[in-house]
Amino acid sequence: MSTNTAGRPFGTGPLARASALVYTLLVTEGLLLLTSAPGLVPLLLLGGSASNLPLDAACLVPAGPAASAALFALWRRSGDLADLRPAAAFWRGYRLNVAGVLRLYVPWLAVMTMVAIGLAHGGAARVPGWWRVLLVVIAVVGTLWLANAMVITSLFAFRVVDVARLAAYFLGKTPLVALGNAGVLIAGALVTAFGTEPVAMLLAAVGCLALLISSRPMIEQVKERFTA
Numbered sequence: 001m002s003t004n005t006a007g008r009p010f011g012t013g014p015l016a017r018a019s020a021l022v023y024t025l026l027v028t029e030g031l032l033l034l035t036s037a038p039g040l041v042p043l044l045l046l047g048g049s050a051s052n053l054p055l056d057a058a059c060l061v062p063a064g065p066a067a068s069a070a071l072f073a074l075w076r077r078s079g080d081l082a083d084l085r086p087a088a089a090f091w092r093g094y095r096l097n098v099a100g101v102l103r104l105y106v107p108w109l110a111v112m113t114m115v116a117i118g119l120a121h122g123g124a125a126r127v128p129g130w131w132r133v134l135l136v137v138i139a140v141v142g143t144l145w146l147a148n149a150m151v152i153t154s155l156f157a158f159r160v161v162d163v164a165r166l167a168a169y170f171l172g173k174t175p176l177v178a179l180g181n182a183g184v185l186i187a188g189a190l191v192t193a194f195g196t197e198p199v200a201m202l203l204a205a206v207g208c209l210a211l212l213i214s215s216r217p218m219i220e221q222v223k224e225r226f227t228a
Contacts, residue, residue, distance in 0.1 A: 032069070061105075061109065068097045104146070140182075149166075180215070
């Protein structure tokens, strides 16, 4: 028989959808770690010294395309157990988005590295307090902009310059999205601070899913207003 006792097609019930989500998250997490490993492994060995900040940034470069591919795969996930292909979706997203993501992600990494160096050495350099506050504001706004840009460039085929503009536009247009994304980022930072970096890495796919959920209003507006 092709249907269950409740009249639903096989593989589409609540338990099946939950199982499909868990499977998709596990596969996506594994591929995310695999594609990020060339940078994550040396990053874990470097330690937390402020003098290593430029090297830390270089190690994080592979994580950008990996996160974009995870966003792509999770957005296109199926709740049907009979139609699960998260690995294929991940690799497709990686191929489609790697160039565009790097053109947004690498400049952001460079700016954040300079901000982090300024904050780390601000005391020794006698940097004024107002300048440190400004650096923190730049870091927060820049990271929220990147969250928007990562979601947009992962799910839509826009030029890089248009992605950058849309990401900035939606910071003001959808403040609840920015607030939700800030919550996701804060949660990730707390896991890293009070847990360990490996634990945070193992929850990266869950973080990507949370980012997609909080960004849904922005995604819908991009679909309605900026796509044919």
